[in-house]
Amino acid sequence: MHTEKKRSKEDTWKAADLKRYIAEGSHEDGRRGDRGESLEKHYKESRRERDKHREYYTGGRVDADEMYRHVERRKEGSQDRRDDRERNRIEERLMEKERRRERDTVDMNSGEHIKKTDRRRRDREETQERERDRQRQREKDKVRDKYTDEERVRRRQEREKEVRREEGDREYKHYRDRRSHESIDKGGSEYTDKYNRERRERHRERERQGEEYGISRSEKERRERHAERKQSEHKEGKDYQDDRRKDKHDRERRHKEQRHHDEKQKHHSESREHRDRKRTEEEVRHHRSDREAEGDKHTERRHKEEKDPKEHFKERTQEMDKELQQTNSSHTQKAEETKIVNEKETEQEYEDDFEEYEDDFEELDESDNEDGEKEELVEHKEELSLEKREEIKAIQRAMDEENKKVGALSRQNTTEIKEERPKWSRESETTESQTPQRGKFMDFVAAKQREVNKKVASKQKKRSAELLRLIDLDFTLTSSLLDLPPVNEYEMYIRSFGTANTKQAYVQCNEDNADRDIQTEEIELTEKWTQHPPEHSGACGGENLFLYDFDFGIYILSLFSDPNISPKTRDGPLNELNIDSKRLTTFLQSASQVLIVLLEEDEAERNSLRKLRTQTDDLSFSDGGLQLNTNLPFLQGHHISLIHFSEVQKHTMISVHTSTTKPSAVLLGNHTLICIWNIWEPSRPQKILLYESEVQCCCFSPGKATLVFAGTTVGSVVLWDLREHTSNHYQMTIGDDEWTFRHPSFSTDAVMSASGHFSTVMSVEVVPSAVARGQRSEVSLLAPKEEATGLSFQLASLDESGILNFWVVVELPKTNVAGSPTDLGLRPGGKVKLLHSSTLSVVDRMLHRAKKSAHLQMLRLKFLPTDSNHFFIGTNMGTVHHGTSHGLKALPKFYRDLEGNEKPVDINSISFSPFRQDLFLVGCGDGCIRLHSVSQEKPLIEWRDGCAGQSVVSVQWSQTRPAVFSVLDSASNIYLWDLLKNETKPVITEGMGKDRVTAMALFGDSEQRNTYSGVALAHESGKIQIQYFTSNLTVSSLSEVEKLTSLIEAI
């Protein structure tokens, strides 16, 4: 058919192209096959047959119908083939001549004569053979390539397969598929119908020409094929699957077409009478009589079939499988074969469903055939001769051999074989006779299989290469599937040795329930306290120690008034034990002092009366006197250098006992002792102050005498705070009495070396407070209490080199027992300290006036009581320097004697009048006494021989009488001056005899209630005698100050 046309092309085709072409060709074949009248006829026939069967087996037993259908057909076929056989034999003989291979076929064919059962198939094969031979002839003529020819053959085979498949399909569909696609098919049906008709015509022509074997026929075929190809070529570009789908569709369509066609043909032209008849038969289903006509048709069909597939089957036989041949040769084996086919089919993993689908039909087809053949078997039992069986065996043997060969070659290529196998199996029925030819073409099969193999492998390779690009493989994390930990020892133990339902448990038997017992007895606690050093009664205490109350004083007083006071009142306070001990201590101290003073005064008054009597004999001015008890062990041998009275507490006196030069057995011989006396309490000094070096001067604090300042020969200024508790000070028991020696609370010794004094401090004076200024008269009364409260005042200290220092007295808010880390001059526990305020150099001012005096010494310092700005300094040049601490210089600058000369005379004493504060007395070393007014440089009065040539030690105004003053000279004479009585010489001159008086101090109180005045005399022996002045010296007359003023003015 179309092979001739193709051949020219195929010469140069490559394997891949070929493959593709094969694929396409199969479609073409399929399509052509569809159109091919042979197929159609075949189908129709089968239909018809079936119909006939239905006629036979009434009752619509379709299955049975099928069963007998083939039998019928075969019967028919046998008739046909008998006709054909003659022709076949001629053909065979021709073939024998042509080819050696054909001999086999001839053998087969010769055997075939006997075989009635396989007649039909053999006929077909023979015709194929014949056709093939014709082609061979043509091949030889045209010197065609054998291989390409084979390829073509293979293609043809495939086409044939397609056709077969379609047949099966149609059959299958006929009783299975009732889906209607008529709407789609109708359009094409007309055409296909016509076409089919045409083809049928052509075939009939060919039939007629068949015996001629002329070239003209092949030419015609070629033309025909060419036309077909043209038809199919337009589909070539399309997808294979698409084609396949189309094929399938086509098949379905055709299937329907044919039904449709059948109906159509009823109304068709006369030329198709037989067919019409057939259709009507189909419809009526009772036309048995039509068999003859049908038989004609059948022969026609057969003929056509023979022609059509003769090319397809030409070489088919060579490639036959064992299974297929088995099927052909024996009916029993056929069943096996189908099984094998089915098995193989399952293995065809990559074959798409289409093929599988086809296979399904195949099976059915085969089973149909089988059934048919079975029927045949039954019918022609007699005909199955021994010869036939032998032949079958021979064929089997040959096939076995072949299989061995093929199997060796194509073991790997099973897939390819499988592809083809179904087709072969389909063809097996018809191609049985051609099996002997197979040996010759074995190599091609193997080559083809290899090629296909290669192709598939490369395809897979390409696929994998393409896919691997798209896929990235990765490692998963190692994931734990099972983690069964080993059983621990205890569980193992329990499992292996323990009994079931037991468990080990641990119980502690009351071990932690221990008893605790305390065997010691309860400690009794009492609260007590103590103080160290335990110098007084309050040194220690406890809850039950205090028996006193606040009204202790009342109690004491009541003791005095009524000694028989009931203990009941004492018990009352006893119960109230909650007492502030410190407050009580202070109360007791002050109270005891008061009591002691009271007692001593009481005693002293009694004694003084006695003493006065005795002493009035001695001293003309004395109105009686008393002696302070300086007969104390530590005061023995001490020389009294200074006696000083407090200006406010007029009964308080200081006595400075300088250190003794001679070695003394007595303690504190090298110390300076300062005793604070209350002149009403002469039995013992109130306080004893202790200092290591010599004290040159001292003074009380203004107001209440709580502080004592002293200037020392070593240039330091020290102070004692008399308020300090005795327990804080050194206490010594001498004899039966206990004495407290107080060290200075503050000393400028090492602390203020830069701003302190570098020579002996000659004078220490309290700078009078400015508050008192201008109110002098009241100051004496009011000032004490005011100044006592606020301890803020200035202190001035003058050393002999003329340095005048001002100090500010500061009281610290609280004491530090551990001592001050910053101020080393402060005694631990001390509260009062001196802060350096300013320094004045008095010498510089004087030197530019008195340059010749090389050794100017400052001896005495006094402040103007009314103005603290003005100070007066007595020098060793007989002059008193007048200066101011700040502000303008005051005039006159110097106070000289009447001559106005400067001569080296010490100014030993300066005393301001307590009544006329602008007047002061100056006692000179040459015995001269001068009365100066502040405003005048020259003295108002100068008494040159006031002391009979002896140097004046001390000169002091009386505290009670403005016009009276007392002078002590170095010869221990005391002169009492009363300016109102005698302004040229003293009224009383008294020599103290053998016991030299070293110091003198006047005291007195001008209070109206109890006016007294006197003089305290310190003797060289250490005694301190206090002499009260007589009343004429004590009590001042009215307007005595005025008289003095007038007197002075008169002078």
Added chain:
Amino acid sequence: MMGTSDTYLIRPNHQEKFKPAVVKECIREVVRERLTGVRYDDEEVRQLSTTLADSIKDRVKKAGFDRYKLTVQVVIGEQRGQGVKMSTRCFWDADTDSYAEDVFITENLFCVVVVFGSYYY
């Protein structure tokens, strides 16, 4: 298959994707059904593990993971207090491939079933 531009299905569609949870449930059911009350017997277990694997495979196949190659591994061991560790590591395309595992432990045996599903592209 002859087209110049081949198209490949390299990802399963969602319904067909291998779902470990589903597979795990399959495994669990099968294993529970077959192994409850079974005592370890090394003769039996040899056969049991293979049949178990087969039935699990069949069961999973029914779950409809198209185009998946299924690999079923069944390990049955006796429980005698020993420590056992099993782990897996795979080299595959994590987008498509997956696995499901289930462990079944009784008094005297343990059974580990792993089903790997690898996708055919």
